[in-house]
Amino acid sequence: MEKDLKSLKRMLIGAALSMAVVMPTMSQAQAAKIGFVNTERILRDSKFAVESQKRLERDFAKRQKELEDLAAKVKAEAVKLDKDAITLPEAEKVKRQRDLAEMDRDFQRKRREFEEDLAQRKNQVVGELVERANRVIRQIAEKENYDIIFQEAVYANKRIDITDQVLTSLDAAK
Numbered sequence: 001m002e003k004d005l006k007s008l009k010r011m012l013i014g015a016a017l018s019m020a021v022v023m024p025t026m027s028q029a030q031a032a033k034i035g036f037v038n039t040e041r042i043l044r045d046s047k048f049a050v051e052s053q054k055r056l057e058r059d060f061a062k063r064q065k066e067l068e069d070l071a072a073k074v075k076a077e078a079v080k081l082d083k084d085a086i087t088l089p090e091a092e093k094v095k096r097q098r099d100l101a102e103m104d105r106d107f108q109r110k111r112r113e114f115e116e117d118l119a120q121r122k123n124q125v126v127g128e129l130v131e132r133a134n135r136v137i138r139q140i141a142e143k144e145n146y147d148i149i150f151q152e153a154v155y156a157n158k159r160i161d162i163t164d165q166v167l168t169s170l171d172a173a174k
Contacts, residue, residue, distance in 0.1 A: 032148070033147050034147065035146045035161075035162045036149065036150050036153055036157075036160050036162065036163075037149060037163050037166050038156075038161065039133075041167070042133050042163065042166060042167065043129060048132065048170065048171070049129055052125040056121055056125065059121070060114070060118055064114070067110060067111055070110065071107060073103070074103050074104050077103060078100060081097065084096075132170060132173070133166060133170055136166055136169045136170045136173065137149055137151075139169070140162065140165060140166065
């Protein structure tokens with residue numbers, strides 16, 4: 001019985017010593033400063049993103065209008081050909097079908113080029129914005145002694161969300 005009591009006493013002392021070692025570590029982990037940034041909001045709501053979107057729309061508006069006009073012309077020619085097909089001589093009908101097919105290929109090529117150019121410019125703008133945002137996030141992290149800032153999370157408490165602060169700093173920096 002006395003032996004069991006000594007073993008229990010040693011175990012309790014060991015547990016107490018373990019807790020003495022573990023507790024400071026736990027309090028340090030609990031004291032870690034954590035932040036979260038909603039990347040989607042940065043890409044959507046920052047002044048740079050809004051201005052860039054407007055600039056893209058302006059830059060591509062003329063080509064967009066040309067594509068819409070060309071699409072309308074192709075459609076009008078197709079309707080006219082369908083309407084006239086009954087009365088047209090075969091040679092004329094084949095010639096107009098070829099012309100319409102050529103016009104449609106030209107439209108499809110221009111549409112593809114437009115979409116590729118637009119996607120490339122959008123990617124370029126997003127890349128610039130992400131680079132700027134990351135720079136601002138690092139500055140905030142260093143200035144305010146954050147241990148880690150997450151940009152993707154399934155859930156983040158509003159208490160650690162610093163997105164508004166990043167947006168403000170990002171919009172202030174030109």
